[in-house]
Amino acid sequence: MKPPPPRTVRHVIVVGTGVIGTSVALALRQSGVTVHLADRDPDALAQAVRMGAGEALPGTAGRRAAVVIIATPPSTVVEVLADAQARGLGSVYTDVASTKSRILAQAERAGCDLTTYVPGHPLAGHELSGPSAAHADMFTARPWALCPHPSTPPRAVRRVAALVTLCGARPTILTPETHDEMVAAVSHVPHLVSAALAARFAAADEHILSLAGKGLQDTTRIARGAPALWRDILQHNAHPIATVLEAIVHDLTEAALALRTTDPEALTDLLTRGNRGRDQILNVLHPTPTP
Amino acid sequence: MKPPPPRTVRHVIVVGTGVIGTSVALALRQSGVTVHLADRDPDALAQAVRMGAGEALPGTAGRRAAVVIIATPPSTVVEVLADAQARGLGSVYTDVASTKSRILAQAERAGCDLTTYVPGHPLAGHELSGPSAAHADMFTARPWALCPHPSTPPRAVRRVAALVTLCGARPTILTPETHDEMVAAVSHVPHLVSAALAARFAAADEHILSLAGKGLQDTTRIARGAPALWRDILQHNAHPIATVLEAIVHDLTEAALALRTTDPEALTDLLTRGNRGRDQILNVLHPTPTP
Structure with missing residues (x-):
């Protein structure tokens, strides 16, 4: 008991x-x-x-x-x-x-x-x-x-x-300010980015999704949150979220440009930073090294 | 046997x-x-x-x-x-x-x-x-x-x-063209976007990640792919990927602007399309309605 x-x-x-x-x-x-x-x-x-x-x-x-x-x-x-x-x-x-x-x-x-x-x-x-x-x-x-x-x-x-x-x-x-900056990066921005990924399929016929797998499933899972609640959350933490989001927009804009102009180094840089960030995330969430 | x-x-x-x-x-x-x-x-x-x-x-x-x-x-x-x-x-x-x-x-x-x-x-x-x-x-x-x-x-x-x-x-x-467009949307772009999300934490101290949870874990899982192989893949499918990526950049740019100018409708629109897209993805990956 x-x-x-x-x-x-x-x-x-x-x-x-x-x-x-x-x-x-x-x-x-x-x-x-x-x-x-x-x-x-x-x-x-x-x-x-x-x-x-x-x-x-x-x-x-x-x-x-x-x-x-x-x-x-x-x-x-x-x-x-x-x-x-x-x-x-x-x-x-x-x-x-x-x-x-x-x-x-x-x-x-x-x-x-x-x-x-x-x-x-x-x-x-x-x-x-x-x-x-x-x-x-x-x-x-x-x-x-x-x-x-x-x-x-x-x-x-x-x-x-x-x-x-x-x-x-x-x-x-x-402090409230530290909290809001941390949560913008680890929760609010991933939510918006997940929504933007999922939004590609809002009007898609099922055919385009016939090759979809676990990658798309995992990256869009949190896009299912209730829009009214999430709009409320996002507006309440608007500027910390916008700051992180603008950095992501910058990276993705550079990546799109690199693809249009065949500039592999910009892609390598983003992918390498992505690896490093993912390692940091795994270090914190799974302190023992598991795949 | x-x-x-x-x-x-x-x-x-x-x-x-x-x-x-x-x-x-x-x-x-x-x-x-x-x-x-x-x-x-x-x-x-x-x-x-x-x-x-x-x-x-x-x-x-x-x-x-x-x-x-x-x-x-x-x-x-x-x-x-x-x-x-x-x-x-x-x-x-x-x-x-x-x-x-x-x-x-x-x-x-x-x-x-x-x-x-x-x-x-x-x-x-x-x-x-x-x-x-x-x-x-x-x-x-x-x-x-x-x-x-x-x-x-x-x-x-x-x-x-x-x-x-x-x-x-x-x-x-x-056809190769249809394949490449489908895979750009369901696999290659999610990979790049996941990398851009994870890249926020490439140089982060562990403190900012202390509030991280399953949302960040799932959205960044595929950011772990090998950069040299992925650069190769992305360059090989450059234009279909760039087209999808540019649409996402557009949505996220609008979202950042909506946050800076307190324009809730743009956020509601993106979140609602995210919901709809996620429903489509679940329909295909899990034809029976499971959470």
Whole structure:
């Protein structure tokens, strides 16, 4: 039997029962945490409850939760946070949006209480959306960024870090700016580039795909993400993403020119840097040398 | 016990014991075909022999093989073909290079005998190189393009198709031009784009990768291919690749501009086309609806 959760996180409210919110709730339930759920879509809420992710949050004010987790799209986080803080739903608040600088600045401007808000972002794959794609081990051994404002007391950060650990993830403290630059490079830009690759086949007849294989399958997997959510994410982290994207556009423009003019050295340079970058990625993701 | 191979392909010579040549040899050996191997690199040849891919081709002229498979890089195929035909090594010849138009044109110009040459291309993943990465089931259920010249007799095409079937693959007859356009879109351009994504991390310290996950891992997997071989492939199919690449550069340039100017509609359009293209890819690769 698992030990009971630490006293500081025995009761959690999850607002937003999409794939991430429901996965967080399932992971916490497995650790014995009491979870209350809320979603403006009654069907998504009912499905998360059916999956065992927790009970629906009662309409009347109950006991204050240890942590309120806001698992809604980036552009709605601050509104939900302000409302939850006004209702006094929790002692500490966090979110799971994949951009941090703009949300924290908006929260500050909106007059949210930054002493009880610890911005967060679990790094986990979720190209499918909705509660049905959720699973309890989504965060196992994954990093989970926490980007607190300098004014946020360490006690609040520790409480959210304890919750992250209960989900099986590794809490990683970063500034919002560093987080956003890192995530632009490792997640947001790959998403856009994957979409641009897949977009070649949006109007294709099946014939052209009859020679397709694992290379195309892997490079376009994440192009399946929900467009409205991803537009929201991309706009929230616009400039860090644009900077990385412009560097890729530069490389691919040079490659196209090299192909049109038969200039092999430009191709060799890009392919060699691609090898080196892939080695770096494998070093980090698979520290032991496996193929 | 497997039935013996058809009489038309009981003896095959594989020239080039890299990952593809050795995999073809292993697959044919499993079907009971006699395989002789040649490679200018004695170590690669010895390793393929040790792996059970066949025996080294004797120096003195032996019995003419039913099929000679040229599994060398694109830029060397015609030279190897001309030499093999001059020596009378086989009754029919094929190759496995991933570009077809230029090789066939070069073979014609070099005076190769096109009545015994059936250009081929097995569509199989092989981001690693060398015989050690070879395996007998590499081609199972994969398409294998055959792009014969109009003057090539159907008997020669049927013989190579029988060999392809023995390897577990599905022979697909295409014109060289159609093949090259299809492969540019489904394989060559994804390779370059994957390299450009991975290249962002060529000089990165490990810190920026600490938030990386499966999305980056999958989108950059094929960036590991050998640069010299891939430069060769890309140059051989330069214009079809450049055309697709220019369309992607256009989309990504628009996306970067949309991010700099906060124009969400351009992003929504690209993401939606990405969704649609990914659906098309899944329809072809996984005809039953699985996530």
